[in-house]
Amino acid sequence: MSWLQPIKPGKKPRIGLYSIGLKAYWEQFPGLRDRLIEYGHFIEKQMSAWGEVYNYGLVDTEGEGRRAGEWLNGQHVDIVFCHSATYSTSSTVLPVHQICKAPVVFLNLQPTERIQYDLSTTGEWLAHCGACPVPEFANAFNRAGIPFRVINGLLGLDYTPSISMTNEVTHQRKEAIRAWREIEEWCRAAAVPRNLQHSRFGFLGNTYSGMLDMYSDFTMIQAQTGLHVEVLEMCDLDRMLKEVTPQEVKAKMEQVLDMFQIRGDSPSDPIAKKPTDEQMAWSCKVAAAQEKLVRAFDLDALSYYYHGAPGGEYEKLQSGFIVGHSLLTARGIPCSGEGDLKTAVAMKICDLLGTGGSFSEIVVVDYIDETILLGHDGPFHIAISDGKPILRGMGLYHGKQGTGVSVEAKVRTGPVTTLNVTQTGDGRLKLISSEGESTNGPIMKIGNTQTPVKFPLQPDDYMTRWFAEAPTHHCAMSIGHNASLFEKVGVLLNVNHVKL
Template sequence: MERNKRPKPRVGYFGSGLAAYWPQFPSLKPAVLAAMERHIAKLREMGCEVVSGGLVDCAERANEVGDLFARERLDLIIGEILTYTASHVLVPIAQRNIAPYLTLALQMVPTVDYERMTTEDMTLIGAAMTAPEVACAFERCALPFHCVVGGDFEERTWTRVKEWIEAAAVKRALMDSRLGYLGHYYPGMLDMYTDFTMHQGQLGTHIEILEMCDLQYRMGLVTEAEIERKLAEIYETFIMPPPGYDRITEKVNPEELRYAAHVACAEDRLVADFALDGLAYYYRGWNNEYERLAASMIVGNSLLTARGIPCAGEADLKTCVAMFILEHFGAGGSFCELYLLDFEGGFVVAGHDGPGHVGIGDKKPILRGMKLFHGKAGRGISVEFNVKNGPVTMLGVTQDRHGKLKLIAAQGESIPGPILEIGNTNTRVRFSMPPGEFGQAWAETGSTHHFALGVGHQLGKIEKLAKLLNLELVVVCR
């Protein structure tokens, strides 16, 4: 299944220098302009749409470029110091813009010939000397300061630049996002309760409040042809083996599968009609149509999540945000909690009942019939799979006693081995610390009991996103 396509990050780029240098050192300005063109090309190779502000070497140019960038609705501004630059030409650009500002100060060569290097040579090589001046100026002007100082020739330098670009794009995506909230929280889970204004205020995220009748109404609009197409998609995506060893599992009932496909089609309409980028949902119901409807959303929500529209169970809005972040980092993000600590095997099992990100598994996911959903009303069909083996990242979104959102992250490795045949997602994850120590450290962060599990090591991007959002980040292990 194809993930939703997203726009390229829009990056404003300019180079800076000191106008007084140009008549003194005739070869300097052409070298600066050549380096700028080379770096713009590199940013485009990273998949960016680049808006160039050209060379800024005086206060008047700074005002012009700042206004240009303000009109262009950028995700990130990169101001590259290519030779010494007086900080007064950089501050106005940051002041005129909402977009985050990244200072780039790169040295062009790994070393120099100390017996032959001239002052003119040094003016191009020594760009990093300006970074502390800019940092101090930004601090005194109450502007956030972010920078990459390193070698132009180092791959890790450009990896850090790319991480900043991706973090800025995710910040923009959060500000543009519409997350649906359907039903109500699972009763009694105090850690998950949150308020919508906080999400709007701290992330820029719009929360669209939905009713079960919004979904039920769209059930009546679904055609038989839509249901048949959805069934074909389900058969192509999943396998349906005999019941597992767990007594509450059973073979998938064809009638319940057709109903789940019907619900999935109604969810597609709901997402389209409300232009949703994610969904947090739960509805208890009791011996009525809403109970059956809510219990039959797992298949459709798993398919939506794999398309890039994260769906979090138990109406956990904060974890929906964590899933959204990892999804936009290209890591997926499956709804999870800590299932168990395997002290003998040295790993943690992460999983959950309900929907999962079936797009990041290492094999076809399983559908199991469920005679009941533990702790919940209803019966139906659930998803079972593990996140593919290799590097993984856990990301939690919680809040402190003052109502401030906080990020919690850990990097580990999904490892091979049998998984629980209980109709739930579950993955073996090994961390750099023993299971008991990891469980202790994660719990002490004040995390909610849910988190998102995504593929790859994403901590470098998450650290930068936390800075852009002005949120605390607690790293449990790398």
């Protein structure tokens, strides 16, 4: 759908890569060096699907390690993969990461599933002994206080090099598939810190009065994520509203009619009715102003809420928020209601990873189906919707002032993961994720987003576990099972992650 083109395309992660070896081997075993370099080029090509890869090449002495560290710093890499291609001393590898402070992942990827025992030479064996030095690296890095991760498995070639004495076609083996899934997750996760460090999050209005879990220290948010918070006023949006032309309202109306269904009155709730022409026109005008605001302030996300005086101009302005903020969320500018900045971060993480990120909270528990309905009165991430979302005119916004158009929708059926960004008593951010299944169970027809989710635990047991982690009461809902991915984001942000 053309309307879903991102307003600001995300930045790709900058991925550092090098292979290691022992310089003494090259004269002793002709062809080994070139063979290992070829493996490195294969890894580089595979990784290029997920980011910009900067491959230093072969590091085989401690001096070369220092030069590699300086070079990787010069490329401003977000993560470094060390391909353990054969044996190398830890003194070769440690200097790389004493100089370059980017997170490091060791790749212990054996080229073959089994060597030819009767035919193998020492040189042939050395092309397959990448696991040998990894314990040595682990010991040295631990004593140096440098965190690391290791991925073990098969290299996953789809051909066998001419120099090889054994079969190296392993791309369909589970050990290769598993290893490359891990590599992909680390590469994708590395995009999150890079993008957050270059992000501008708008904070429009204030936080819903009394929601103590949602108050955030802007300095704390920037210190732990790198993002900048731009404080906005309603008069900024009002200024944009005055610049909206009839042509822009018409174009926005076309977008809304293409992306939403306009339904009649709710069969059950008297406050949820078919949107009037006036409500639709106003929502589209406000939506055009909201996009102008995002572009004028170069925003990457927005958290908003406004409690105006009854009957005031700004109360009327905020009554048109939900449709426009849903459109922005679908185009890579996540918008979180009620001034919940931390959930805006969660939604942005999900969106950067291509998994959605819809604004949610607990709606109700269905003890018959053993599901928990998660949703809100908006905004909704249209890109992960189960069909076209429905627009309903609301006679009132429950718990808030004003009236307007709201979104009734559910996330598509299948695997989902919730991501909660909360704050602990010591001021640290914490990620909480839960994997479940979105079901085709019924939802209410009240103009709110709702998705029935079945978690592995019975609802009461699940909620007991969840509430014990002291979450913010909002979360972002993403499609797919992404807990492993979110865990890696936490590692790269130096933020604790808990999987329920």
